[in-house]
Amino acid sequence: MTTGAAEQTTFAGMPTPLYSGSPSRLLAWLDCPRRYRMQYLDRPRPQARPQRAHTSVGIATHNVLRDFWDLPADRRTPAGVAELVRSSWIDVGFRDPEQSAAWRLRVRDAVTDYLRRSDRDNQPVGIERSVSLKTEAVAITGRIDRLDDRDGELVVVDYKTGRQVPTDDDARTSLPLALYAVAASRMFRRPCHRVELHHVPSGAVAAHEHTDESLGRKIAEAESIASDLRRADAEFKELGVESARFPPRTSAICSWCDFRAHCPEGQQMGPEKSDWAGLEAAGYDSAVTPPADT
Known part of the structure; x- marks a missing residue:
């Protein structure tokens, strides 16, 4: 069975599996839940802008x-x-x-x-x-x-x-x-x-x-x-993009975001760089x- 970075197979009576990730994944959630969702959860993953x-x-x-x-x-x-x-x-x-x-x-x-x-x-x-x-x-x-x-x-x-x-x-x-x-x-x-x-x-x-x-x-x-990510990831698995756990966290950084094209709120934060x-x-x-x- 193939699982994602933060998922592990569980059976009744087993302890809760460890949440697997990187420091970058944790910080992406703090920066902007919506960008986190598009970067780590959405499948197919939205196309990011060129480097x-x-x-x-x-x-x-x-x-x-x-x-x-x-x-x-x-x-x-x-x-x-x-x-x-x-x-x-x-x-x-x-x-x-x-x-x-x-x-x-x-x-x-x-x-x-x-x-x-x-x-x-x-x-x-x-x-x-x-x-x-x-x-x-x-x-x-x-x-x-x-x-x-x-x-x-x-x-x-x-x-x-x-x-x-x-x-x-x-x-x-x-x-x-x-x-x-x-x-x-x-x-x-x-x-x-x-x-x-x-x-x-x-x-x-x-x-x-x-x-x-x-x-x-x-x-x-x-x-x-x-x-927090364990709960957010689980809800996304159940509800997908309808989950309310992934709002945009708008700021000046939105002008630099690689997923700006897929975020109307981010596009309102000024012209893209x-x-x-x-x-x-x-x-x-x-x-x-x-x-x-x-």
Whole structure:
């Protein structure tokens, strides 16, 4: 029997199965129940808009920072980074080839500067490492951008490429980072309390040192969201789009939503942003901030 990400087969007398999902799934529900429904529940899934340029920039940046650590030590140079940017570049969403080429150079320079400030001889424990965490209520899976070993303790590192420079408070309140820290600690059987947001364009590092108690509160937060999702998913299975649990949560972010074409309320929140509007907001330049970066 085939089941969805959040479904498991149950029989009479069995305990309630764990709610399975990712931190992104939990946060999508908090952002907008309607977008959550279209992204995770609707079948067939509504067609999402084409990828925007700032998303291409973010993905390419992450790919370069992933592949850099596979290079031999003698190729961890500016020339090696430039070749990775060239081979990893995603030419989607830009206004024209000239704009794409200009942004490729910006990313090359920003990543090179960021890596100059990094310890290139200290190989991370994991790069884009998949981790999982189970409690009595949830089974969370996700992927860590980078997992470092610093003096015997693990550190979770997440890359950011948007205009807004993250703060220590952003690191402290991040649900995904906290869940990744707990998952990494359990999987590697080593302490992991420190989480960091690395802003690639500026080189800024936002950090927080969790305690066991604060990580426990984050697990409880995830379980609370999952409890709401369990009820919402079950009602959708019964009622479909007629369920009242998935209202739109309108805001300025609606102008950036990938499912805006299927949401009349979202369309009332101002004109849709162009494919390249987010470039003005990417951390490599300036202007209005899009909803999130990769």
